[in-house]
Amino acid sequence: MERRSLSLLFRAARLIAGLSIAGCLSVAQAQPNEHTGIDLIGINMSGANFAPHITPGKVGTNYFYPEEKYFKYYASKNIRLIRFPFIWERLQHDLYKGVNFDQMRLLKRTLDFAANHNQKVILDMHNYGRYKGKLIGSPQVPYEAYATVWRKLAKAFKNHPALLGYDIMNEPHSTDGLWPGAAQAAVDAIREVDMDSLIFVEGDRWASTFHWRYVNEDFLINDPADKIIYEGHLYLDKDFSGRYAKDEVVDPMLGVERVRPFVEWLKENNLKGFLGEYGVPGHSESMLLAMDNLLGYLNENCMPSAYWAGGPGWGKYVLAVEPVDGKDRPQMEILQKHISNSCTEYGPEQ
Template sequence: MSLRNAGAPGFVLSAALLSALAGFTLLPAPVAAASSTSSTAVTAAATAQVNNFTSSDWLLGTWRKSAGFSIPANAANKAAFTKGAQVRLADGQVRTILAVYFSGAHMSAMLSGAKLNASATGYPHKVTALSSTPTQTSPASPSASAGTAHSSAINNYTNSDWINGVWRKSAGFSIPTNSANAAAFKPGASVKLANGQVRSITAVYTSGQNMSVMLAGSTLSGSLGYPNKLYAAAAASSSGSASPSSPSTPKPAPSTSTGSSSSGSSSSGSSTTAPSNPTPPTSTTPSAPTALTVALNSFNGGDFTFGIYRRAPGISVKDTDANRAAFHKGAKVRFADGQIRTVTLYYRFGGNMTVLLDGGSLDGRTVGFPRTVSVSSTGFSQTTPTGGNAQTGTPAPTNPINLVGINLAGAEFSSGSLPGVYLKHYIYPGDAEFKRYASLNLKLVRLPFRWERLQPKLNQPLNAAELGRLLSTLDLAKKHGMQVILDMHNYYRYHGKLIASNEVPISAFADSWKRIASQVLNHPAVYGYGLMNEPHSTNGKWPAAALAAAKAIRAVDAKRWIYVAGDRWSSAYHWPSYNIQLISDAWMRDPKNNLVYEAHLYLDSDYSGTYANTKAVYDPMTGVNRAKPFVEWLKKYRLRGFIGEHGVPDFSPSAVVAMDNLLKYLGQQCIPSTYWAAGPWWGDYALSLDVKSGKARPQLPVLQKHAANKSCGTIGLY
């Protein structure tokens, strides 16, 4: 959002990093103000007149939303008012410049600390840039040496995790949460203990009115705790720099709002008395891992693509205590594709943080939401993942999805014998199949079944025996930790009659799915509902049928995925030409409805998956090229996708290579897939993972390699 003063045409504070999302303004993270006790024996580098702007965003040239002022952008001001410089305001207080933005003839300097009092520091007052850093008054404490810049009381509590405010399990202290402590005790800073030893801060955690300061080195003695104090060393970083803090170094947020710090907040060493009945942090808080896995925000539009900042290399994540502690200046961030960047700066706005990084621009479609990033203060042991998978080696999100699975076929067999005889014409996969594929880490299962067997008569109750078989199969999936997509494998027909015909009205199709969803609603193995396998020759009626069935399911089940196949046999390559009407109703484009569009993909010349030409040689990128029309369609309309069927024959090494590249590409997009096929009755079918001969299946290692990709927290939403 632009920041414009109505009385100053052309003045827009919308330079890089101020606009993060529609309706939100990106502002620097507030940092405790420099003390007004700073020495004023410094040379003035330049003095500038504050601009006379007043609008909804400005008051007398003072930014209303956080500390900042506007001055003319002349050569002298540009040279003196730079990031990191200190300025003296008209009321005498000294602040640090955190960022500078230019717009036409004006420049805006954003400052540390709380918002400014425009009547005291705005127009017609002036502001002075200082040529040297003011000297801060050392804390007046008999225990403090001249080498300390701030001290804090240590909290006085002892329990199973703490002794005199010292963390028992690793090196750390608990101190009160206040703006001065938050500004002084930051990751990378040094602290001096009561016995004189100096340690580096590795992490800071906030819990209500208290903050835990975790240190490098071995555990500490409780004798160093209360009633002693903890001292922030004057050299605030490993480089020895004593420069004022900036938003590039994170700190935990006080329990009050970020604007609660006053401009007169002391950094002269006065400490806050520990609460008489403190609430200690939970025992798990300080023992954070060296690398933190963080979900990216799903921001699109404006300045962001899938949570990746467009104007400069950067990302958007939630503004949490853990993230503020982790994304400090110098921390290393690893993306899903393996590249590693260094944090240079961060900004907070609303409940989110924009973290700026070194290096070139980032591709949101490749590394953005729903992928995750990892952040570490100590860096990563490898710059690129191993195993040939773009995501392997990246720590998984809290609940990663299964990106690669299988079709466990059998219950849809013998379409010419309907309903057929169980164990003669068709079969459901048994415990052996679920156990085998769970052990192979192929835990996403598309389970085909026939509508006619489950509901022999339209608009009538489901067949109890067939429903029992289906539920028993789901129980096996639950036993082995599998996720099942129920696939109505009917090709848009019921006993050979088209849906939307007089014999099979759309309402009957919707009724069947409502009944099915009602029966399996509470089963933990059900991952989603596949409305129809490979609709084709639908006379243009499939979009209406899909909408009716999806809404019928949503009337029963509000949360599980609904998989919507495409017309023309669901071909991924032909998808855009046949399925634009599938999303003509806005309901089918609403991401809140948890819809996933399902395409199928085979490599042979007629796209059928029969692989009749056993001598065909496939280009390594055939699969990727056939997937791209579908994926680009998803991106165009911001939809989720799934490849419900893909498969290659065991006699074609080139097809196996093409499948490898296809799965890598799908993994980069966070698009799951299920291989065709597995199951107990395949004989020696060239595409099957289960064959009567028992010979090794060349497709299986490739599937397992990509099944190890756990970098996606949800199905990709474009």
């Protein structure tokens, strides 16, 4: 109850300080060339998160940090918003020791590549609320250990021109009520060293937008900088997992209906939102139509999104948007359709 009371005060402050987010987002705004508005259409540049069960693993064998050509391709499509997943255990091999020099170098190289192409990056710790299988907030992984690694990351990258913000944890789930405390600890630690960057905070239950109000109704984080972006994920298959059946057919408005509870929660609480993951099989006409309608609805609400996924190592994976044999995937045409917008800051508005 104390957190909710504090949140009411912060919510009131948001009505006055809404421009603080708009100012931060101006760095991500497109240069006037081939489209207008801010960068609402993004992709997940995957690869560094592969084989999380093999840690630390070997770069180039178990996982991949993308070469510059991947950033160049998406820039050529006017996609300048990149969510970049990485694995905590590779960054920090031991919970009570420093961060790994090679991983920090590769993260910086990633940001450098993005900067070369006028792109902005969200650094995403892709760990599902855990470190080496143990919940954050458990005796094995205390909140302070989690806060410490984010403090180090923020200190290292806060001034990089390609940094948009920090996605403090991908899809926490089954956290036994520990996740809100963990999220607050990470936000507090980041704000000790960086008051300017956005912080993207996902909800429990895999960040599901459809189930958001069942499990995250009171999930309100206090941020002295007032630059929190709440993040949800959605997929259109029967069990919400992204493991689509081969011939699955969906209603054209399914994506809208699955994201609507999240959008309505954001509106009621005067908060900003981001759809950090969604993806559809490129061979399915019904899925592509549902994706088209979903992006139309998000753009109406000025909510950015990041498609899952691009980057190296995907091959012919049906959700991937990476070209095959030099040919764009069907999903790319829909992404292109929704790039232009009239938004000046992240929504939704009430």
